[in-house]
Amino acid sequence: xxxxxxxLVSAYACGPNWGSxxxxxxxxxxxxxxxxxxxxxxxxGFEKDINKKIPELKLKYNPRFHFIDIGEKGRELxxxxxxxxxxxxxxxxxxxxxALANGIMVNKKINILxxxxxxxxxxxxxxxxxxxxxxxxxxxxxxxxxPWAYISKMNISNLMFYSVKNVIxxxxxxxxxxxxxxxxxxxxxxxxxxxxxxxxKKYINDNLIVLNETGCGLVTETVFDNPTRNKTLKILWxxxxxxxxxxxxxxxxxxLLKGNINFNxxxxxxxxxxxxxxxxxxxxxxxxxxxxxxxxxxxxxIRIMRNSDFLFFTSLKEGTPHVVTEAIQNGLPxxxxxxxxxxxxxxxHCGVKIPMINFFQSVLQFKQEIEKFADNPKQLLIxxxxxxxxxxELSWDLKAKFMYQKYLEVLQQNEKNN
Numbered sequence: 001x002x003x004x005x006x007x008l009v010s011a012y013a014c015g016p017n018w019g020s021x022x023x024x025x026x027x028x029x030x031x032x033x034x035x036x037x038x039x040x041x042x043x044x045g046f047e048k049d050i051n052k053k054i055p056e057l058k059l060k061y062n063p064r065f066h067f068i069d070i071g072e073k074g075r076e077l078x079x080x081x082x083x084x085x086x087x088x089x090x091x092x093x094x095x096x097x098x099a100l101a102n103g104i105m106v107n108k109k110i111n112i113l114x115x116x117x118x119x120x121x122x123x124x125x126x127x128x129x130x131x132x133x134x135x136x137x138x139x140x141x142x143x144x145x146x147p148w149a150y151i152s153k154m155n156i157s158n159l160m161f162y163s164v165k166n167v168i169x170x171x172x173x174x175x176x177x178x179x180x181x182x183x184x185x186x187x188x189x190x191x192x193x194x195x196x197x198x199x200x201k202k203y204i205n206d207n208l209i210v211l212n213e214t215g216c217g218l219v220t221e222t223v224f225d226n227p228t229r230n231k232t233l234k235i236l237w238x239x240x241x242x243x244x245x246x247x248x249x250x251x252x253x254x255x256l257l258k259g260n261i262n263f264n265x266x267x268x269x270x271x272x273x274x275x276x277x278x279x280x281x282x283x284x285x286x287x288x289x290x291x292x293x294x295x296x297x298x299x300x301x302i303r304i305m306r307n308s309d310f311l312f313f314t315s316l317k318e319g320t321p322h323v324v325t326e327a328i329q330n331g332l333p334x335x336x337x338x339x340x341x342x343x344x345x346x347x348x349h350c351g352v353k354i355p356m357i358n359f360f361q362s363v364l365q366f367k368q369e370i371e372k373f374a375d376n377p378k379q380l381l382i383x384x385x386x387x388x389x390x391x392x393e394l395s396w397d398l399k400a401k402f403m404y405q406k407y408l409e410v411l412q413q414n415e416k417n418n
Contacts, residue, residue: 004036004037004061005035005036005037005111005112005404005407005408005411006036006037006039006108006109006110006111006112007032007036007037007038007039007110007111007112007113007114007407008038008039008040008041008101008104008105008110008112008113008114008127009028009029009032009038009039009040009041009114009116010041010094010097010101010113010114010115010116010125010127011025011028011029011040011041011042011116011117012025012042012043012070012090012093012094012097012117012118013025013042013043013046013078013117013118014026014029014040014042014043014046014050014117015042015045015046015049015050016049016050016053017049017053019298019322019323019326020322021117021118021119022046023214023322024117024119024213024214024322025042025116025117027214027215027217027396028116028396028399028400028403029063030057030059030063031215031396031397031399031400032400032403032404033059033060033061033062033063034059034060034061034397034400035060035061035400035401035404036061036404036407037061037063037064038061038063038064039063039064039066039104039108039110040063040064040065040066041065041066041067041068041097041100041101042065042066042067042068043067043068043069043070043075043078043093044067044068044069044070045069045070045075046067047065047067050065066100066104068093068096068097068100070089070090070092070093071089073089074086074089074090074093077089078090084168087122087123090118090123091123094123094125094126095126097125097126097127098125098126098127098129098130101113101127101130102130105130105133110133111133111134111407111411112133112134112135112136112407112410112411113127113128113130113133113134113135113136114127114135114136114137115127115128115135115136115137115138115182116138117213118142119138119139119140119141119142119192119213119319120140120141120142121140121141121142121172121173121179121196121200121204122142122172122173122176122179124137124140124178124179124182124183125182128181128182128185128186129185134187134410134411134413134414135182135185135186135187136186136187136188136190136406136407136410137182137183137186137188137189137190138186138188138189138190138191138192138208138211138213139190139191139192139211139212139213140189140190140191140192140196140200141191141192141193141196141213141319141320141341142196142319145166145169145170145317146162146165146166146243146244146316146317147316147356147358148163148166149357149358149359150246150316150356150358150359150362151163151166152359153248153359154243155243155273155276158242158243158273161243162243162244173199173204179204180204183200183204187410187413187414188208188209188406188410189207189208189209190208190209190210190211191208191209191210191211192210192211192212192213192319192320192341193210193212193319193320193340193341193343193344194210194343194344195339195340195343197210209406210344211399211402211403212320212341212344212345212394212399213319213320213341214319214320214322214325214341215325215394215395215396215398215399216325216326216328216329216391216392216394216395216396217329217395217396218329219329219388219391219392219395231262232262232263232264233261233262233263233264233309233370233373233374234263234264234266234307234308234309235254235263235264235265235266235308235309235310235312235370236265236266236268236304236305236308236310236311236312236332237250237265237266237267237268237269237311237312237313237314238267238268238269238301238311238313238323239268239269239313239315239321239323240269240270240271241269241270241271241272241273241274241277242271242272242273243273244315244316244317244318245269245271245314245315245316246314246315246316247267247273247277247314248277248280249314249359249362249363249366250265250312250314250366251277251280251281251284251286252284252359252363253312253362253363253366253367253370254284254286254289254370255284255285255286256363256367257367257370257371258285258286258289260371261370261371261374263289263370263374264289264290264291265286265289265290265291265312266290266291266293266304266308267290267291267292267293268293268294268295268296268301268304269293269294269295270294270295278292301323301326302326302330305326305327305330305332306330306331306332308332309333309373309377309380310332310333310334310335310351310373310380310383311323311324311327311332311333311334311335311336312335312366312370313327313334313335313336313337313342314336314337314362314366315336315337315340315342316337316339316356317340318340318341318342319340319341320340320341320342320344320345321340321341321342324336324341324342324345324346325345325391325394327387328345328346328350328351328387328388328390328391328394329387329388329391330387331384331385331387331388332384332387333350333351333352333380333383333384333386333387334346334350334351334352334387335351335352335366335369335370335373336351336352336353336354337353337354337355337356337362338353338354338355338356339356345390345394346390347390349383349386349387349389349390350383350386350387350389350390351383351387352369352383354366354369
């Protein structure tokens with residue numbers, strides 16, 4: 001196909017200088033812009049950062065951004081992760097995105113429509129209502145349940161919140177009609193991970209492709225000395241201190257190891273459960289083992305990653321965590337549960353995964369794996385090399401190239417049918 005492919009992308013969360021959904025949206029946009037011309041609809045709150053960054057980039061096709069303001073209250077709720085009240089404002093924003101898209105297409109030919117993010121299944125936007133232009137949706141996630149066996153071990157506020165959220169999620173994926181209509185209208189539906197794919201196939205649409213929503217950036221390989229060279233295992237945990245991230249699992253695990261192996265445990269992050277976690281550290285007798293870093297700049301996180309032996313990632317419910325892909329692109333092996341996006345990303349060459357059964361089984365199995373690391377530190381060196389290889393496989397450029405090929409297939413199929 002000789003002509004430049006014109007793609008209109010709806011990406012509410014899209015901006016430089018951030019991870020999670022915002023960084024994911026941004027990385028898709030700038031990497032796809034080396035293959036096709038993008039027209040991007042995003043939220044006004046990211047306009048300043050985008051306008052500052054775009055002139056610094058050397059892209060084949062500079063993306064053209066259009067901004068819609070969700071309002072101060074909507075933005076505030078967006079930053080309060082997990083608030084259901086956000087969706088009232090977000091649905092209204094998506095209706096405005098549809099109107100803006102129709103206005104754009106009066107003067108510009110668009111070949112593909114892509115509903116990129118937010119990735120949650122419950123809000124597919126409205127671009128699928130536009131006739132005669134192929135519609136792509138995804139990667140889609142957001143359904144993954146917090147296992148009941150783990151909820152029962154949470155403090156009362158988290159127990160109540162995640163129990164209610166599980167029930168609401170189940171009703172929504174079964175009963176919401178707009179996601180089903182969007183899926184039926186899509187030429188391609190991408191699922192963010194294997195777990196999401198299973199639920200989407202069961203309740204929404206069984207014709208989909210699994211594609212993690214996030215990728216790895218530039219990999220700069222470092223030759224590491226033998227891990228634990230000072231006989232101290234350097235363990236890193238990064239995340240928000242709240243129920244889903246399950247820091248207590250890591251703390252209970254390490255409390256069983258404190259008399260058997262030498263280690264230090266660095267915790268990066270803050271959140272509503274910080275004080276409870278600090279009290280648990282004291283209760284378990286880990287105060288001399290734990291280094292609290294709080295919320296720190298990303299450059300400092302990277303520095304700590306490059307001086308650690310592995311990332312201990314205990315989260316119970318995620319999409320594809322940015323910190324996990326960042327770890328492997330910095331050669332840091334990952335110890336985690338075999339679930340969600342990290343279960344898809346991490347393989348036997350770059351980390352170790354354990355099944356999610358219940359709180360106590362996780363503690364026992366994580367303990368066994370850490371003991372293996374301590375007994376055989378060369379395993380960590382092998383996994384570190386494997387992490388770099390896995391990061392190359394998950395590079396943003398390869399993902400963008402794959403997405404571009406899917407766009408071409410969609411367009412060719414559409415032209416054939418017409």
